[in-house]
Amino acid sequence: MIKNNKPAKLTLAHINDTHSYFEPQSLQLTLDIDGEKISPYVSNGGFARIATRVKQLKYEALKNKRYFLFVHAGDCFQGTLYFSLFKGQANSDMLNALGIDMMAIGNHELDMGNAPVAAFLERIKFPMLAGNWDLSNEIPTKNHHLKRRHNLLAYQPELQTAHWLTRYVDDEPVAIFGVSIDKMSDIANVDADTPFVNAFETVKNTVRAINKSGINKIILLSHLGFESDCELAKVVSGIGLIVGGHTHTLQGDFSHLGLSNDAEYGVYINGAYIVQAGCHAQALGHCEIDFAADGRVLSFKGKNELLMGRRLCADKFLTSTIDQHLHQKGSEILQHDNKVIVCKKDIQLQSLLLDKYIPEVRQLQSTVISRIDRDLRHVRLPDQEGGSEIAPLVAQSFFYMMNKSGYQVDFAIHNAGGVRSSLYQGNLSEADIAGKLLPFVVPIGIYHIKGRYIAQALEGAINNATNNGVIGTGSGSYPYTHNLKFKYDSELPLGKRITELKIYAKQTGWREVDYEATYCGSSSAYTMKGKEGYDGLLQMEGEGVISEHSMADCFIDFIKSGVDHIAFKPPES
Incomplete structure (x- = not known):
């Protein structure tokens, strides 16, 4: 004492x-x-x-x-x-x-x-x-x-x-x-x-x-x-x-x-x-x-x-x-x-x-990997002008990188808050992506999950983003997807708000998601842990796999691959 x-x-x-x-x-x-x-x-x-x-x-x-x-x-x-x-x-x-x-x-x-x-x-x-x-x-x-x-x-x-x-x-x-x-x-x-x-x-x-x-x-x-x-x-x-x-x-x-x-x-x-x-x-x-x-x-x-x-x-x-x-x-x-x-x-x-x-x-700041022909808008919640033009591309980059790494991924989901800015017409460097657009170094992973839990995760994320029936943590949870499309009806009861959930495959085109079938998805390690309304992803089979690739790694590699998008052009020589 x-x-x-x-x-x-x-x-x-x-x-x-x-x-x-x-x-x-x-x-x-x-x-x-x-x-x-x-x-x-x-x-x-x-x-x-x-x-x-x-x-x-x-x-x-x-x-x-x-x-x-x-x-x-x-x-x-x-x-x-x-x-x-x-x-x-x-x-x-x-x-x-x-x-x-x-x-x-x-x-x-x-x-x-x-x-x-x-x-x-x-x-x-x-x-x-x-x-x-x-x-x-x-x-x-x-x-x-x-x-x-x-x-x-x-x-x-x-x-x-x-x-x-x-x-x-x-x-x-x-x-x-x-x-x-x-x-x-x-x-x-x-x-x-x-x-x-x-x-x-x-x-x-x-x-x-x-x-x-x-x-x-x-x-x-x-x-x-x-x-x-x-x-x-x-x-x-x-x-x-x-x-x-x-x-x-x-x-x-x-x-x-x-x-x-x-x-x-x-x-x-x-x-x-x-x-x-x-x-x-x-x-x-x-x-x-x-x-x-x-x-x-x-x-x-x-x-x-x-x-x-x-x-x-x-x-x-x-x-x-x-x-x-x-x-x-x-x-x-x-x-x-x-x-x-x-x-x-x-x-x-x-x-x-x-x-x-x-x-x-x-060196990274001066490395131009693409030219952008028009401004690409990012918003968290869709409005009268539409949703984010960038977040779906980021989700697509997860799909691209995980398939490139040998996984047979069917779809990808990314939360709106993981994208931090819009993109503007002009040169795009690696620094713009890793330092501004996707600055959080969060790894990307894959998981196997039944269709019903994909719907649960999507609804949970939107409920959280819009405070619809739950006390949410902010609009950053709103989900943007690749190879998935859905409708959300805010007036339906909790647990039934996702309608017309469809998944795309090259062989079959767009088809209804089978709630009892198992699909392979890709998301950030953050959402894979069920954060901010994504608790449906916790129903994945096993623990999933966390890769060594960050969000920025995926998007940079995706852009360098020559993404087929109207706004992106090869850098000028």
Whole structure:
């Protein structure tokens, strides 16, 4: 038991949901210059600028005799070509170079199951906090074993608490632990033998255990989302700071720059301050927290800062600057804005990116594989203009790739949310597909299933997308198909809404699906797990087969094969 608690002062910097956005992005602002509105583009964010600013903050903190922490609240995987090409390796290198002290696990770290997390843990130099991840029943014969890894602070089932870290601030112990979404199996691909348990109960039990050990100063890293963090703070007392992620909430009023006003920075609920720093390495959050001896937060001040380059440009490609007079006035506005930091890129981190990763990414960005003669529209739910023109082609690419790999696939289904953008007239590169259209690295698989369960999966996905008789998770579940066509009658009873379900074969053309016959289908590993209304697919025969091909792999190979589609043409020589 630790007695005689003392005050403690620390400075904490934080990021979340960086999603492999290592390079700066183009950001359009709206500025008011002498009554005239201008909308210049700036180079915003990136890991090299974060590194520069963190070093400045750490120097200031240590100079003022304040303890310094730099944390990540989860979701570093997915998002850009850096993940599509290098998976978690680039993230481990870049986060190690950034010098974070710890990280909560996010749901996208588990999009491809546990194995990539195990590989990530082998490389990182900081602990990963996953306090409600129960590894106690992990199958011991796995190649990617996670249980008892020293840098993974998971759930303690015997105590029903998270493992926590203890950091000494002014010789006073501060406990830090992390939790993530407990419905992880609904939105990611965590292995079935390692479930996530109830986050709120884990937090309650952990705070109680920490207090019982004599520590009364507590920081939580949360990948639950802003609204859930607020609800958590209402029902659990004793936490001083909740550092959050998942919902990409950029706290602070940036409306004067033409940007969001999501919530104030440091929302205060029941003794806890709640912070989150947007997404995609665009902003850095930081705060100074002074704890009283009894664990209460006596003083809190902080903000999110947008990290920018010096040039104000006329185009999103940042190739031409705006009028000199407006540039000077605009620059002065940004220089005096306390939520904007104009800073240079850290040389060491930028060199790592330039030497090790950028060349391969640039090569992919310049590899044109097709020309598109007209815009191809993507919408999640069909409207008066029709449905997505792209999602059915993506489903067709699954069918193509799985048959090319030797499987006799009859049909393919893809959920609308797996496609992230429309395609526009002009050149199409591999980078456009892997980095923008299909950025989530989710593997494709095949399964054998009776016709009645195909109908069940289609109806379940549409019910979920439209909230028809169920509480859905969003329109991203809407199904697009290849070699399947169907009608959906929203007025019919649950379980009977799919009508005129037909399947195509070269030998027979379109025929009614036999509900008792078995067919071979292809879908992403995500929908094969019955996510978001696709629970009918769980009735597959056996466990199915998960391939090594991602969504982007399939579509790139499909386009390169010379897809017979009116909009796609061979690249110009």
